Amino acid sequence: MRKIAVLNQKGGVGKTTTAVNVSAALAAGGQRVCLVDLDPQAHASLHLGQAPGLETPSVYDVLTGDTTLDEARATIADNLWLVGSHIDLAAAEVELAGIVGRELILRDKIAEDSSDYDFMIVDCAPSLGVLTLNALAAVEEVFIPLQPHFLALHGLSKLLETIALVGKRLNPRLRISGVILCMYESSTRLAAEVTSDLEEFFRQAATHRSPWSQAYPLATRIRRNIRLAEAPSFGQSIFQYAPDSHGAEDYRQLTAEILAQRPLR
Amino acid sequence: MRKIAVLNQKGGVGKTTTAVNVSAALAAGGQRVCLVDLDPQAHASLHLGQAPGLETPSVYDVLTGDTTLDEARATIADNLWLVGSHIDLAAAEVELAGIVGRELILRDKIAEDSSDYDFMIVDCAPSLGVLTLNALAAVEEVFIPLQPHFLALHGLSKLLETIALVGKRLNPRLRISGVILCMYESSTRLAAEVTSDLEEFFRQAATHRSPWSQAYPLATRIRRNIRLAEAPSFGQSIFQYAPDSHGAEDYRQLTAEILAQRPLR
């Protein structure tokens, strides 16, 4: 099972749109996928037309109580399951504050879960708090969606340091599988320049053997496409809502690229 | 002096772009403006080519030490001053945790400041923590930039409740002066629908006499314009970087609309 966190502490860069649509594309292609919504805003859950916590338990109950992943999981479509979120999760940061091993709860619950998936994908909140640390301690791969604007690289360094620290102290198997260029405004100079700065950044990292020296920007760029912003208001992935759009095309291609990645060890 | 917080806990919706460009437009029109960067990411400071904290004190020193606003203030242009931020400010949340009246520090420092401005504009971080509470306790008006996408109204309710609570407990003069539609994708159905939902929301609020019953979406919409994303990489406002662009046009018009607002009491 490939266990993946979709992470960037910067808000509104395409994490949820990526987590949801890559999950949907993988499932449509026959991969068994469990999507975990680890954001109290619950946007991934809402994107797929779910509102957990009202009648079904949510990931909040999994992290703060005895609920198993299985009890909090809902079937979304063939091959696609969701462990949904709820605004109560916002309290988890405070509730878990004193608990020993509070960053390892999700990892333990995954270990106790007997279901087998090909992919577990965790959509993270725009923060580096205890919820996101749970994701980083539990998965083996991180994908970083990034909008190619000024200051994108600024936030990236801080994020990479946090990931390296978790890798060192909590999870030696953690690696960055790639940076995903999202909301890409084609044919603008800004997108081209930030992208080339990013490529240079990772070329440098590779020569210096830093903890992220195997990370790289994926070839597929997700272009700006209003259909991607419309799909959630119908509770659908882009493939249900607008299968012929550029948004669907790009996420299909991105998913193929992710599937083709060979594990690095 | 009109004291304004630019606030939305959702990330990447146009807070900094709005705070910086409205400040610049007001200053160019002869208003004396002090911009306060209350985000540890310091994007407003970087947008104007500043990197405080290295040699000059920053708003971190103002909030956690004896530094006055005057000592942390830099002149940016005619009529435009900046109290800049620094990543150290991220520690303020923790450092101020036990302090009595920790949300009122900025208000006290403003009261001790003898400089007179026509406008003080505070750029907030995407969070409702102690830094943002300092802004809400210190100002009298809140502007809420908002991207007209699905779930924009979702986050708005929570934000309005927080503002109402601060208004009730800490700052009875606090009011919401308006919602600013940013990153507006003209001629998309999504922008039109979310905007009309927003207008309906505030029409309802007006009839129910809720604490935000005088809030409304401003008529000026800030359209998506790549120039607005490019300007910060040159350390310039949109008026210096691309004075004839749609971005400059829209922020000029928004500023005129803000100037024309009559105080509600």
Ligand SMILES: Nc1ncnc2c1ncn2[C@@H]1O[C@H](COP(=O)(O)OP(=O)(O)OP(=O)(O)O)[C@@H](O)[C@H]1O
């Ligand atoms: N390629 C795209 N083209 C157009 N709109 C997009 C694209 N990707 C995402 N969006 C829209 O932009 C907004 C932000 O995207 P998204 O919610 O995926 O970001 P996020 O990083 O998960 O945000 P948060 O930090 O709040 O969790 C959403 O309204 C989404 O529908």
Ligand SMILES: Nc1ncnc2c1ncn2[C@@H]1O[C@H](COP(=O)(O)OP(=O)(O)OP(=O)(O)O)[C@@H](O)[C@H]1O
């Ligand atoms: N109207 C617009 N058209 C195109 N790009 C824009 C527009 N407004 C803002 N941007 C760009 O979008 C990104 C996010 O905008 P901005 O930094 O102003 O949002 P923010 O709400 O302050 O984000 P944060 O929550 O991180 O503080 C920036 O790269 C900015 O340059």
Ligand SMILES: [Mg+2]
């Ligand atoms: Mg998200």
Ligand SMILES: [Mg+2]
């Ligand atoms: Mg900002």
